[in-house]
Amino acid sequence: MQEIVNFLFEVGFLKNVERSGWRLFGNKAPESVAEHSFRCTILGYILAKLERVDASKVIMMCLFHDVHEARTNDLHKIAQRYINLEEGGEKATQEQLGSLKGAIGDEIGDVLSELTNQKSRESIVARDADILECAMQAREYQVQGFDAAVDWLDRADDRLRCESSKKLLSILIQSDPNEWWKRLKDKK
Numbered sequence: 003m004q005e006i007v008n009f010l011f012e013v014g015f016l017k018n019v020e021r022s023g024w025r026l027f028g029n030k031a032p033e034s035v036a037e038h039s040f041r042c043t044i045l046g047y048i049l050a051k052l053e054r055v056d057a058s059k060v061i062m063m064c065l066f067h068d069v070h071e072a073r074t075n076d077l078h079k080i081a082q083r084y085i086n087l088e089e090g091g092e093k094a095t096q097e098q099l100g101s102l103k104g105a106i107g108d109e110i111g112d113v114l115s116e117l118t119n120q121k122s123r124e125s126i127v128a129r130d131a132d133i134l135e136c137a138m139q140a141r142e143y144q145v146q147g148f149d150a151a152v153d154w155l156d157r158a159d160d161r162l163r164c165e166s167s168k169k170l171l172s173i174l175i176q177s178d179p180n181e182w183w184k185r186l187k188d189k190k
Contacts, residue, residue: 005101015072023078027150029143035071038135046131052166055123063117063128066110070094130167133158137171142179
């Protein structure tokens with residue numbers, strides 16, 4: 003049980019790991035990996051329902067897809083040119099899950115392998131959730147005045163594979179991220 007507690011503390015550290023790519027355009031307070039993973043998981047559930055695939059599996063993929071970043075940190079694409087993040091991330095994940103002996107570690111490892119292989123419909127949906135969550139964050143940062151975030155939005159469509167993801171992207175790039183609360187404010 004101590005190994006589980008240690009793993010949970012390590013996962014909690016993701017609240018302190020900033021998403022580094024957003025710093026490239028001057029954002030001094032980017033979201034954390036934990037914040038990204040939270041919305042990614044919700045998006046994964048919704049996309050799984052829209053695409054009619056196993057939502058539980060997609061949720062697991064989204065929930066655990068960046069856990070290795072508690073050890074490797076979040077490296078933006080420029081840094082990844084010089085460091086093999088795939089190899090380092092895999093090693094970190096194996097060590098993390100190695101302490102979770104038995105069914106728990108095995109199940110997490112299996113879904114992460116499936117996500118990496120990108121052969122199942124669930125893995126494609128989970129990857130789309132990750133990309134789409136980044137696009138949503140980019141749109142929010144763009145509206146906050148970080149105009150360079152549009153670069154992420156411009157490249158997201160080519161990376162998405164599910165029809166539902168592409169439809170959501172086409173709507174979100176034109177949406178005001180603050181509209182949800184503005185409408186509520188005006189209601190009596």
